[in-house]
Amino acid sequence: MTSSAVTADTLDPDTVDLADPATFADHDLSGFWRRLRDTRPVHWNPPTAERSGFWVLSRHEDIMAVHRDDENFTSERGNVLVTLLEGGDAGAGKMLAVTDGPRHEQLRKILLRSLGPRVLNPVAAAVRANTRRLVREAVARDECDFALEIANRIPMTTISNLLGVPESDRDYLLTLTKAALSADGDVLDEEESAVARNEILLYFLDLVEERRKAPGEDLISTLALSDVDGARLSDEDVVLNCYSLVIGGDETSRLTMIDSVYSLAAHPDQWRRLKNGDCSIDTAVDEVLRWASPSMHFGRSAVRDTEVGGVRIGENDIVTLWHSSANRDERVFDQPEVFDLGRTPNKHISFGYGPHFCVGSHLAKIEISELLMALRDFTTGFERTGEAPRVHSNLLNGFHSLPVRFFPDEAGLARADDERREVK
Ligand code: HEM
Numbered sequence: 221m222t223s224s225a226v227t228a229d230t231l232d233p234d235t236v237d238l239a240d241p242a243t244f245a246d247h248d249l250s251g252f253w254r255r256l257r258d259t260r261p262v263h264w265n266p267p268t269a270e271r272s273g274f275w276v277l278s279r280h281e282d283i284m285a286v287h288r289d290d291e292n293f294t295s296e297r298g299n300v301l302v303t304l305l306e307g308g309d310a311g312a313g314k315m316l317a318v319t320d321g322p323r324h325e326q327l328r329k330i331l332l333r334s335l336g337p338r339v340l341n342p343v344a345a346a347v348r349a350n351t352r353r354l355v356r357e358a359v360a361r362d363e364c365d366f367a368l369e370i371a372n373r374i375p376m377t378t379i380s381n382l383l384g385v386p387e388s389d390r391d392y393l394l395t396l397t398k399a400a401l402s403a404d405g406d407v408l409d410e411e412e413s414a415v416a417r418n419e420i421l422l423y424f425l426d427l428v429e430e431r432r433k434a435p436g437e438d439l440i441s442t443l444a445l446s447d448v449d450g451a452r453l454s455d456e457d458v459v460l461n462c463y464s465l466v467i468g469g470d471e472t473s474r475l476t477m478i479d480s481v482y483s484l485a486a487h488p489d490q491w492r493r494l495k496n497g498d499c500s501i502d503t504a505v506d507e508v509l510r511w512a513s514p515s516m517h518f519g520r521s522a523v524r525d526t527e528v529g530g531v532r533i534g535e536n537d538i539v540t541l542w543h544s545s546a547n548r549d550e551r552v553f554d555q556p557e558v559f560d561l562g563r564t565p566n567k568h569i570s571f572g573y574g575p576h577f578c579v580g581s582h583l584a585k586i587e588i589s590e591l592l593m594a595l596r597d598f599t600t601g602f603e604r605t606g607e608a609p610r611v612h613s614n615l616l617n618g619f620h621s622l623p624v625r626f627f628p629d630e631a632g633l634a635r636a637d638d639e640r641r642e643v644k
Contacts, residue, residue, distance in 0.1 A: 238265050238276055238540070239301055241614045244516070250557065253278055253545040262531035265540075271305045274519070274538035275528070278545040280552045280569065282529045286520055286541055287573040293520035293539065294320050295576060300615050304519045304538045315460040317468065317576060326448045328579060331461070334382060334439045337582045344586045347378050351587070355594035356633065359626040363605055366622040367478045374587055375473035379466055382583075384438025385427070396420050397470050417463075424462040428455050439465070465580070472514045473584045475611070475618030476570075477591050479512035482622055483559055484595070485604050490561045495596055499562035505588045507561050510553075510568035513544040516617045518572060543569050544617060597632040 231252045237243055256263050256278040267273035277283050286293055296312040296319065298304035309318045316327045333339065351374055358364040376394045379385075385393060399416035427440055435441035443458040484491045493499045519540040522533045533539060547568050548556040571578035578584070595602070606623035 233260060233263055234266070236265075237268070238517075238542075239271060239274075239305065239614055241612045244614060244617070245610055245612055249544075250548065253542070253548065254550075257545060257549055257551075262529045262533075272538065274301070274304070274540055275531075275533060277528065277539060277541050278549075279529065280546040280549040280567070283541040283543070283546045283569065284573050286528060286539055287569075287576070289526075290320055290575050292522060292524060292526040294523050295520060296320050297521040299518050299520065299576070300515075301517065301519060301538075301540060302615070304521065304540075311460045311464070314457050315464045316579065317464055320575075323448060324575065327461070330443065330446045330448070331439075331465075331579050334442055335579050335583060340582055340586060343378065343382060343583065344590075346381055347374065347586055348590050350374060350377055351590040352594045352598070352636065355591070355598050355626075356636065359598050359628045359633070363623065363625045366481050366624045367474075367620055370591075371474045371477040371481075371622075374477065374591065375470045375584075376466075378583065378587060379469045382439045383427075383462055383465065384431070384436055384440055389423070393420070393423065393466065394470070396423070397466055400467065420463055420466065421459050424459040425455060427462075428458045468578075469580045469583065471616055473580075473587050475514040475616060476509060476512045476584070476588055478608075478619050478622050479514070479617075480508040480588065480592065481595070481602065481624060482604070482608055482619060483508070483511055485602055485624065487559050488601070490559055491601060493561050494592060495600070501589045501592055503564055503566065504561040504592055505585050506566040506568060507559065507563045508588060508592070509570040509584075510547045510563070510566060511559050512618060513547045513568075513570055514617055515570075515615060516544040517542045517615060518576075543572075597636065598626075598629055599632075600627045600629045602626045 231247060231249070233252070233256060236252065243249075256276070261277065261279040261282055263276040263278070265274050265276050277286065295317065296309075298306070298309040298312075299318055303309040303318075309315070312318045313323065316324065316331060319327060354370045354373055358366070358370055364370070372394065376390060376397070380390050380393070396416045396419050400413050400420060424440070428444055431438070431441045431444050435445060440458065440462060443453055443461055446453050448457075484494070494504055517540045519538060522535055522537045522539060524535050526533050528539065547553075547570065550556050552567055553563075571581040571584075602624050604623065605625050608619040608622045611618055611620050
């Protein structure tokens, strides 16, 4: 097991602004979070001239309590800082993640019909074939940008398969999702990202119209033909939920995969455990998810005066839940700063908790485990060959580029060639 580098940073909680993406680009916050968990688990991030203040929860237990409590807290005024601070989310009451109550339950059941573990078997086979092909090709090329050439092409292909997005439109959609959500390197251009969000919605509107006329087996057709509260879902309902699947399912899975390669390259002892079969793929996937914590926070609004961790929270207050801190909470994890692929139990909350627990978690785990298995089977190891620039965001955590060199496992590659010949 290997310890990660922990810098003794001296950031002052009274001046650190967690709404500012620069805070995450410029510092290693592990020491800051530890201090908050120990001394100010329910911390107030003060307002600025442009935006209101908000509560910052850093302990696993408090964050789980708010996730569980949809009586006192709502997602309908936004569930991430950007929308919470703007005062709402345009998808409220329509898009699953920002809908509460009975409508949320019914919508969730519809989506789970297409995303539950059993129905995902055929999808898993396609993920496996796609991932193994991409990794084999990258190994043959010697050097590659893992983010651009592999991770970029797995989740988007999978969600596009589920939604029935035509092959020819996929690169276009990927460009839009990146512009809509993350800022690769530079400061996020709000105008550009709003245009991109709109383009995604318009794109799906065309597809919904097509599927209503000629339904298929895909998730857009399922949504288009579903009823909630006795009424057919509107075009807007369907479009917003497609958007949410693309946004929710692409970036987070992609960043987790990139982080897993980055972290395995930095922890050769853990790579050897994986390669030699000394830990299970399942525990490895959970540890990679804990370690990456790809979405750093989620959030809620208080619908009435309430209390968290003994601190009074006022009606309408914004409460942010920092998964990236909860996943390193020493009250829950033994040696949380150690990357340990055999970690068990592993109560990470990378997928959230309670009524809004990620509906795509099975799919995400399939994608990450197929990646780990392909790396294990086709390479003897890998090394970074250049800088890995971070995304510029107060929500997403990770790297948008990762230059690596793979060392081929000739025996593993030959076995895969034999298997492919047998299938033909
Ligand atoms: C919800 C994380 C992959 C679709 C969530 C939540 C988290 C999360 C933390 C809870 C949000 C909240 O409480 O407000 C992740 C991570 C992923 C991942 C870390 C990958 C590593 C996916 C995939 C899909 C997806 C692959 C779709 C195919 C959704 C949706 C919700 C959600 C629709 C809303 C669920 C609800 O409100 O009931 N996700 N997600 N996610 N996720 Fe994921």
